[in-house]
Amino acid sequence: MTPTITAFERSPDGGKGLARDTRVRWALEEVGQPYEVRLVSFAAMKEPAHLALHPFGQIPTYEEGDLAVFETGAIVFHIAEKHVGLLPEDAHARARAITWMFAALNTVEPPILDLSTAKMVEGDKPWAQERLPLVKDRIRVRLGQLSARLDDADWLDGAFSAGDLLMVSVLLRLRMSGILDEYPNLAAYVARGEARPAYQRAFAAQLAINSPAT
Known part of the structure; x- marks a missing residue:
């Protein structure tokens, strides 16, 4: 059965691959699973x-038949469990890959998201300029x-896995800040992820939705 995912009718990032449906698209592309997309507006x-x-x-x-899953990490994990290609067969390696999935979303991403909040939501507050360096320092601790x-x-634990997929997706949010470039091996790691054909297909599909021509 072909699964259906939902995505923004118009993504806030304009198709730069930062919307979380890109992560799910990437996972589906990695395992060779066709999928359908239902676009939803902010009102819907x-x-x-x-x-x-x-x-x-x-x-x-x-959505897959009568199964409905939400939260990006849960969806990617479901895809990785259901299909070969994103989790190792060895039990210990599999556990480590799952650990990196959690680390990406629970440990590395929160301070990165905090940077977006500090700039876009709190940027006009009188204390914003004092807080921003603190937020960036917390990110640098994690990146270090x-x-x-x-x-x-090349990858976090041997071969590419769902842990790398989520970690690269998280780190991509830092590109515009310049902080990622302070860590050459992480910048190269992200570039390797972006170079994967499955990522290229996922990115192109998300960009096409947000193209002015569509």
Whole structure:
């Protein structure tokens, strides 16, 4: 059965690949699973039909028959469990890959999202300029730790996995800030992720929706 995912009718990032449906698209592309996309407006995301799929009124969601899953990490994990290609067969390596999935979303992403909040939501507050360096310092702590762990390896734990997929997706949010460039091995790691054909297909599909020609 072909799954259906939801995506922004018009993404806030204009198709730069930062919307979370790109992560799900990438996972589906990596495992060779065709999928359909249902585009939703910001208004539709708050309507009962969508709230039945995602109680917090966000995207993406994933529907497959009578199964509905929300939250990007849960969706990517479901895809990785269902199909070969994103989780190792060895039990210990599999556990480590899942650990990196959680680390990407629970440890590395929160301070990065805080930077977006500090700039876009709190930027006009009188204390914003004092807070911004603190937020950036917290990001640098995490990136320093991640950089040391990755060292000169291509991927976090041997072969590419769902852990890398989510970690690269998270780090991509830092590109415009310039902070990622302070860690050459992490910048190269992200570039390797972007160079994967599956990522290129996912990015192109998300960009096409937001192209002025569409």
